Amino acid sequence: MTLTLSRPELILKLIVEQYLLDGQPVSSKLLADNTQLAVSSATVRNTMMALEQQGLIRSPHTSAGRIPTSAGIRLFIDKMLQLQPLTSFWNNELQRKLVPQLPVSLLCQQAGQLLTNLTGFVAIVSAPKADGRIVRQIDLVRLAADRLLLVVIDEDGDILHRVLHCEMAIDNSTLSKVLCLLNAALGGGGQWQDGIERLGTIMRSETALCQQLLQKVLGQLSLDELQQHQPLVYGQHQLLLTPEYQQNSALQQVMQMLERPDGLMQLLDTVTHDDQPKLLLGKESGFVELSNVSVIVRRYQTQPKRLIALLGPRRMNYARLIPLVDACARQLNLNLNRRQASP
Known part of the structure; x- marks a missing residue:
């Protein structure tokens, strides 16, 4: 589709595109030499002055070059941006890595890791689990006299397996008793969090080795429940490598926000009210850290x-990146729907 733009819009478009390409201020001479304009340098300078007065471009220092403001980039994205088709490589990677056979947690992990690997930016994925997580099966398997394997499977097919190291040998009767107590607390399709609370009550009434084993299991279950309800963040180190980060200390606040992303997730939750990709540009987010x-x-x-x-x-x-995020979300949605439809 060919865009019909006024001269100021075309000049703004060229400034934004060049800035996004190399991050350098764009001079009037560079624009005047562009074959799309066919106007004099004086006309370009006058138009740039008008764009600056409108708050769409600014001068980062005393040079003649200009860079777009957030308002300028927003106008470019809303009116002038032409999205590119997903590359065959990116599409193949989405199809190859995000498959419906994966449990929900692993599917979310794969999506986040893939997105940051393909782009070199930070990927954020909602917590894999929602409230009301259901336990389908729990077991303890002997590995050695003083080591057991805890195995818990939830309704999505995600498996928790942890090796429990014990201070003394565990006899068969103790192992059987502990396993019965675990099934009483968590078995039968009960909710994970409710089972943790029941197990805590049971543990306090036991003594000696049984209580020690139950305490170890309770610790692993509680830790997994906490982790499964936390947003997944990948590629924070990629942010450290960008020239913008090294030149702007304010970006370091972003790293602190990513360590505790609850506020960010609440913001993203409010803007994702449909199935269309959304863009938050700088100060539009309302968070100083994201400016x-x-x-x-x-x-x-x-x-x-x-x-x-x-x-x-x-x-x-x-x-390129808006279509990638959109395609990744579509693939996740397709796979989750397939899982729900399967018997």
């Missing part, structure tokens, strides 16, 4: 609500 970054986010499931996001510096290749 120098952009976030592309897309909901991929409604019940429970799950989303996937890509966070990076404002100088992103939006034409």
